[in-house]
Amino acid sequence: MTASQPPRIVIIGGGFGGLSAAQRLRRAPAQITLIDRQNHHLFQPLLYQVATAALNPSDIASPIRRTLRHQKNVEVLLGEVTAIDLEVKQVLLADESIPFDFLIVATGATHSYFGHDEWAPFAPGLKTIDDALEIRRRVLFAFEAAERELDPARRHAWLTFVIVGAGPTGVELAGALSEIAHHALARDFRHIDPTQARVILLEGSPRVLPVYVESLSEKAREQLVAMEVEVRTGQMVTAIDADGVSVGTERIEARTVLWAAGVAASPLARTLGAGVPLDRAGRVRVNPDLTIPGRDDVYVVGDLASLDQDGKPIPGVAPAAMQEAVHAAKNIERTLRGQGRLPFRYHDKGSLATIGRAAAVADLGRIKLSGLVAWLAWLFIHILFLIGFRNRFVVLFEWAWSYLTYDRGARLITGPPARRPVAEPEDREPGVIAGKSEEPGRK
Amino acid sequence: MTASQPPRIVIIGGGFGGLSAAQRLRRAPAQITLIDRQNHHLFQPLLYQVATAALNPSDIASPIRRTLRHQKNVEVLLGEVTAIDLEVKQVLLADESIPFDFLIVATGATHSYFGHDEWAPFAPGLKTIDDALEIRRRVLFAFEAAERELDPARRHAWLTFVIVGAGPTGVELAGALSEIAHHALARDFRHIDPTQARVILLEGSPRVLPVYVESLSEKAREQLVAMEVEVRTGQMVTAIDADGVSVGTERIEARTVLWAAGVAASPLARTLGAGVPLDRAGRVRVNPDLTIPGRDDVYVVGDLASLDQDGKPIPGVAPAAMQEAVHAAKNIERTLRGQGRLPFRYHDKGSLATIGRAAAVADLGRIKLSGLVAWLAWLFIHILFLIGFRNRFVVLFEWAWSYLTYDRGARLITGPPARRPVAEPEDREPGVIAGKSEEPGRK
Numbered sequence A, B: 001m002t003a004s005q006p007p008r009i010v011i012i013g014g015g016f017g018g019l020s021a022a023q024r025l026r027r028a029p030a031q032i033t034l035i036d037r038q039n040h041h042l043f044q045p046l047l048y049q050v051a052t053a054a055l056n057p058s059d060i061a062s063p064i065r066r067t068l069r070h071q072k073n074v075e076v077l078l079g080e081v082t083a084i085d086l087e088v089k090q091v092l093l094a095d096e097s098i099p100f101d102f103l104i105v106a107t108g109a110t111h112s113y114f115g116h117d118e119w120a121p122f123a124p125g126l127k128t129i130d131d132a133l134e135i136r137r138r139v140l141f142a143f144e145a146a147e148r149e150l151d152p153a154r155r156h157a158w159l160t161f162v163i164v165g166a167g168p169t170g171v172e173l174a175g176a177l178s179e180i181a182h183h184a185l186a187r188d189f190r191h192i193d194p195t196q197a198r199v200i201l202l203e204g205s206p207r208v209l210p211v212y213v214e215s216l217s218e219k220a221r222e223q224l225v226a227m228e229v230e231v232r233t234g235q236m237v238t239a240i241d242a243d244g245v246s247v248g249t250e251r252i253e254a255r256t257v258l259w260a261a262g263v264a265a266s267p268l269a270r271t272l273g274a275g276v277p278l279d280r281a282g283r284v285r286v287n288p289d290l291t292i293p294g295r296d297d298v299y300v301v302g303d304l305a306s307l308d309q310d311g312k313p314i315p316g317v318a319p320a321a322m323q324e325a326v327h328a329a330k331n332i333e334r335t336l337r338g339q340g341r342l343p344f345r346y347h348d349k350g351s352l353a354t355i356g357r358a359a360a361v362a363d364l365g366r367i368k369l370s371g372l373v374a375w376l377a378w379l380f381i382h383i384l385f386l387i388g389f390r391n392r393f394v395v396l397f398e399w400a401w402s403y404l405t406y407d408r409g410a411r412l413i414t415g416p417p418a419r420r421p422v423a424e425p426e427d428r429e430p431g432v433i434a435g436k437s438e439e440p441g442r443k
Helices: A016-027 A044-051 A117-122 A129-148 A152-158 A168-184 A214-226 A267-272 A318-336 A372-388 A395-405 B016-027 B044-051 B117-122 B129-148 B152-158 B168-184 B214-226 B267-272 B318-336 B372-388 B395-405
Strands: A008-012 A031-036 A040-042 A061-063 A074-078 A081-085 A090-093 A096-099 A102-105 A109-111 A160-164 A198-203 A229-233 A237-241 A244-247 A250-253 A256-259 A263-265 A298-300 A351-356 A359-364 A367-370 B008-012 B031-036 B040-042 B061-063 B074-078 B081-085 B090-093 B096-099 B102-105 B109-111 B160-164 B198-203 B229-233 B237-241 B244-247 B250-253 B256-259 B263-265 B298-300 B351-356 B359-364 B367-370
Touching (some): A016 A031, A016 A074, A016 A318, A044 A129, A081 A267, A102 A318, A117 A237, A117 A256, A129 A168, A152 A250, A160 A168, A168 A198, A168 A229, A359 A372, A367 A372, B016 B102, B081 B267, B117 B237, B129 B152, B152 B250, B160 B250, B168 B198, B214 B351, B214 B367
Parallel strands (some): A008 A031, A008 A102, A102 A298, A160 A198, A160 A256, B008 B031, B031 B074
Antiparallel strands (some): A040 A061, A090 A096, A237 A244, A244 A250, A351 A359, A359 A367, B090 B096, B237 B244, B244 B250, B359 B367
């Protein structure tokens, strides 16, 4: 890097935050490097649909490289950042280090098992395509195993599905599993009746969707119960193993347990060094302008950033990540033009959670919706989002298209679904983001 | 099983053969059990399109259980048959044995590395969805690694793709890889030019598509060369490792090697016991009525069966497997009615192999086609096939559909893509089906 070269902006993470930042910087006189350990951007709000076999991975994921193909000031690198060295202004990969003049860290969050990492193999979480395919495999296999099982108790355990955590992802998974059992698979077996499957949704706090207003939590519970999901709130999981779950002194025999309860910040935050304050969940406490304390060239955005607004934390949702990313990019552009940085302001446009067919809840500020109308709003917004994001509908013409244009719709590296090692193996208390059992209120 | 129960027909394998047999028996007064180790039937002729990221797994695979949902005399079991016990008339699974009155074995073929099983990890073959996803992962990752590689020689090795075997699958893979490099990825990278990728197709025999007539082999070669594939015939591979391929004394540095050269019969055939003759490739020499010697209740069909007709072996192609399966089912029906069994007669409707966009060869008896017209024939026939097989076009409406009907389009258990152990670890000479470098001439 010589002084005459354009400033080098490195973005870590190709999720909603990282991608938004890169796109916002499309006219910046800079050399941008976006690094992600996956080759694809993921439309995470629909990931549960891949886990429950409604959608294909490529329907909700798109190669980052293709999305940024025409943006000539960006290069995309497939690689895992292991540390950030603020002293020498470099990000470190396994076999390479990349210098930066400005840095945007947008690596998001991962699962947290509340200090019980030994539960991970028995209760996979849902953050990546591989996670989704692993959950799909387990759920479908459970019905196959039940069909072959002669012992009634063991068969029952195969047909019992426990979801831990009743945030939006837990609620979606519970609803979708119930639909699979009651509709998709209902007539496919000879020895079992899939409609006899039990779907149990466990939540530690007193109500489902705990970050929603109470009336919508109640609506969500009603809709779940109508779909024959057993909703149990105020229940703390004390053990998970290959055969089931313990809730206090009660034992639930279940061969399939899914984890939708804990979120912890990406461990990369800790490599920023002692000068950078983290909150209990491991998130970086950023300045109002989204820089980190003591640095005007390093930004943290999205689920990894911790910032209060009007006395309340900004939620870890996709719209917040995108707004923060665009704001950080603007502040870098201002700095390049010699202008001062501006503080960030989050605009909450509302929250939506879907439960199943024609079942959802929506909190649009003064307007609270539930049932069919909330579900239609959810469907509309998500189809709209997916269109923006190049996919969906395009999928409809994918085969014909790939013949006419040579384009490849399914260019995803999904890798082996072996469980990724859990993020927090140290003695430090695992950082659970309070009030955020997982990414709440996406829209 | 008491005597009053309907006769029990067990079918092993849910490929073209096994599924056709089950469907043909839909009106048989019998209790049918179809066993497969995958939960899905695979439209194998399009598997290379999954490997090359044009199609999603669920576009070419369909749950066997769903396909047979309405056929009440069939049950589907997910499981791997480890042996067949002809004495007691049972098939053995890991934890279960299933009695039969009639048996149809349709377990097909697997890869063969010509006695070099140590090549398997470096040169994956293409038989299953997992194989296809593994190949896709390697191919896409190679371009990503090349983008990050600074050393020119190593970068070159990442951009060199070797396909061993120029039967239909090898030809298809070579053509598709060339298209990916020259079109799909052409503009997506900053440091490499994907169009500089080398695609090398190696074939031991003197020409590509060796089971086709010579004029079509020549046409295929011309079309491959026009697509910038390096076609090398009469070249024997002597070594494969992580860094490349040795061909005689020549060394080709290539980080991606794909295996499309050897086919060996399913090892299940050997568990039939000493009384059942196998050919050199491990296939079962069946009687003209498709039963095995000495038994009137056990049939072998598809790639696992070895039978000559007019002095030539019946080829290991999907149409032959389906015709044999239907014939075996008819012979069982005749036996149940007290009629004698009839000999099988294969009707060859021709062979088609595709190379790339608007490039293919077709041998329809007296009519030989190549180029665009052959490709259109290929496209037409495959779309027709996929429609019959419930998929494709339906895929177009899959998302909307899954919302309206609760159906799940992507219900596939694909499991971990870790390499399955190669089938022939014994000292026995690995059975390579002569003249059948892999499934030739599908249509």
